[in-house]
Amino acid sequence: MNLSQKLCKLCPDATRKPLFNLLRYQKRVFHLSSNLRQKAADSAGETRKRGIKSTLYYVTAAGIVTVGLSYAAVPLYRMFCQAYSYGGTTATGHDTEKVSSMSAVKQKPIKIKFNADTAASMRWNFKPQQTEITVRDQNE
16 A cells, blocks of 8 residues: 555545645645644634733833822921931921929929030031039929
């Protein structure tokens, strides 16, 4: 049995012209395989398009979040500085009504200590003339 006869057994409509049928069968197989390749390429292309679209959404969202945080940073920093007296802002002082209603404690002297610190990068050298002072009531 030669090759053309073996191949003709594969073809369902093999009659008198085995070579013609073989060519027709090969064309059909090639056409089917090219359709499958095309479908696979189309699905790969769709998957790639979905991936690109998803990446674009993530990058856009990250950009919007960055702009939003940049816009909100100044008021948030201001609130932080006011709450913790940081960055040159001062917290609200004592209530003046409480200070005016306070009475002096005469039996306890007040000791004040002086400090003269500078930043390490400054070449100045400060030293207080007195390191501490004690304040007492004049009537004692």
